[in-house]
Amino acid sequence: xxxxxxxxxxxxxxxxxxxxxxxxxxxxxxxxxxxxxxxxxxxxxxxxxxxxxxxxxxxxxxxxxxxxxxxxxxxxxxxxxxxxxxxxxxxxxxxxxxxxxxxxxxxxxxxxxxxxxxxxxxxxxxxxxxxxxxxxxxxxxxxxxxxxxxxxxxxxxxxxxxxxxxxxxxxxxxxxxxxxxxxxxxxxxxxxxxxxxxxxxxxxxxxxxxxxxxxxxxxxxxxxxxxxxxxxxxxxxxxxxxxxxxxxxxxxxxxxxxxxxxxxxxxxxxxxxxxxxxxxxxxxxxxxxxxxxxxxxxxxxxxxxxxxxxxxxxxxxxxxxxxxxxxxxxxxxxxxxxxxxxxxxxxxxxxxxx
Numbered sequence: 506x507x508x509x510x511x512x513x514x515x516x517x518x519x520x521x522x523x524x525x526x527x528x529x530x531x532x533x534x535x536x537x538x539x540x541x542x543x544x545x546x547x548x549x550x551x552x553x554x555x556x557x558x559x560x561x562x563x564x565x566x567x568x569x570x571x572x573x574x575x576x577x578x579x580x581x582x583x584x585x586x587x588x589x590x591x592x593x594x595x596x597x598x599x600x601x602x603x604x605x606x607x608x609x610x611x612x613x614x615x616x617x618x619x620x621x622x623x624x625x626x627x628x629x630x631x632x633x634x635x636x637x638x639x640x641x642x643x644x645x646x647x648x649x650x651x652x653x654x655x656x657x658x659x660x661x662x663x664x665x666x667x668x669x670x671x672x673x674x675x676x677x678x679x680x681x682x683x684x685x686x687x688x689x690x691x692x693x694x695x696x697x698x699x700x701x702x703x704x705x706x707x708x709x710x711x712x713x714x715x716x717x718x719x720x721x722x723x724x725x726x727x728x729x730x731x732x733x734x735x736x737x738x739x740x741x742x743x744x745x746x747x748x749x750x751x752x753x754x755x756x757x758x759x760x761x762x763x764x765x766x767x768x769x770x771x772x773x774x775x776x777x778x779x780x781x782x783x784x785x786x787x788x789x790x791x792x793x794x795x796x797x798x799x800x801x802x803x804x805x806x807x808x809x810x811x812x813x814x815x816x817x818x819x820x821x822x823x824x825x826x827x828x829x830x831x832x833x834x835x836x837x838x839x840x841x842x843x844x845x846x847x848x849x850x851x852x853x854x855x856x857x858x859x
Contacts, residue, residue: 515554515555515582515583515584515590516552516553516554516555516581516582516583516584516593517552517553517554517555517556517559517560517563517579517580517581517582518546518550518551518552518579518580518581518582519538519543519550519551519552519553519563519566519567519577519578519579520549520550520551520577520578520580521534521566521567521570521575521576521577521578522575522576522577523570523573523575524574524575527573527574527575530569530570530573530575534566534569534570537566538551538566540647540651541553541559541562541651542597542600542601542650542651542652542653544596544597544600546593546596552582552593554653555581560579563579564579567579594654597653597654597656598654598655598656598657599656600656601648601651601652601654601656601658602656602657602658604648604656605648605656605657605658605659605661605662606658608641608644608645608648608658608662609658609661609662609665611641611644612641612662612665612666612669613665615634615637615638615641615665615669616665616668616669616672618634618637619634619638619668619669619672620672633747634669635753636747636753638666638669638670639753641666641669642666642670642787645662645663645666648662688766688767690718690719690720690767693719693720693742693767694720694722695720695722695723696720696723696724696740696741696742697723697724697725697726697740697741697742698712698715698723698724698725698726698741698742698743698744699725699726699727699728699741699742699743699744699746700712700725700726700727700743700744700745700746701727701728701745701746702727702728702813703807703813703816704727704813704816704817704820705785705803705807706781706784706785706799706800706803707745707758707759707760707781707784707785708744708745708759708817708820709803709806709816709817709820709821709823709824710760710777710778710780710781710820710824711744711745711751711759711760711763712725712817712820712821713820713821713824713825713828714760714763714764714769714774714777714824715744715763716821717774717825717828718767718769718771718774719763719767725814725817726741727813727814744759744763745759751763751766756786757782758778758781758782758785758786759785760777760778760781760782760785761778761781761782764778772831772835773828773831773832773835774828776793776831777824777827777828777831779791779793780793780795780796780799780827783796784796784799784800784803795827799827802823803820803823806819806820806823
């Protein structure tokens, strides 16, 4: 396969070389390229369709490689003929088809488990199935995001996930209010909260909710409650993790569960809950007009910040800004919302810095 380097083209190439002693950096670069959906050409370069986003991603990886003593360059290229272009496209399609085939295999097994669970499974097993379905959807969305040329297998996985989620909703469709009564916020002051790495819209907004309405001094750590370091996990309150008490229950996302359990009736918080519900559960239940923009901001933050604490802090600051915009528009910040003065301003500034 031969492609021509040019000042502008259909493709971007990343060519890099790392010394043998940097084996870990080589693996890291490979993993990042996989997440971007880049494919190798003859084991000499990685390629992506040319776009501003791809340029930014490749430049970021290039700078990291150069920063540790390697060599790298990003080039624009164009296929010299239609046959070469088709070969490159097939390489992308093959990579995504393999990913969809693996997801279909996992989804088929999960659907079979879901069917068996309807014959008297315990609630904990039903929650495990719902969590597994959620992880499968996240993996599917990651694959779709880098499916640049419509690889086969997409529709099969989408159908499996829809059937699994429909069954899970039927089995666990109890109201959160029936799950447990509202609890005392005083028992949750000065605590550490534990959630999964790489926070998204539900975890960002939930952390903001905790900091603003439950505990202004709350701190946050990341990991799996079962495998996190004992010094971190001991006494930490899990949220939006596997089988967490403060997580998805019935048709509620974690944010909504926290609102119900802590009896948070603030109108601004409930409005944010409607945004988060549709974004996190991929539904159009509420259809708030701001939802799409909020989703784009969250994805932008995830691309900008690779440190989880920084990402969470910026996400919390974003939801604070949304909340302030809601209360300003409603003309009710003095009557419905805690005033952002004194220590609370310090907490918000601290969230933005983390």
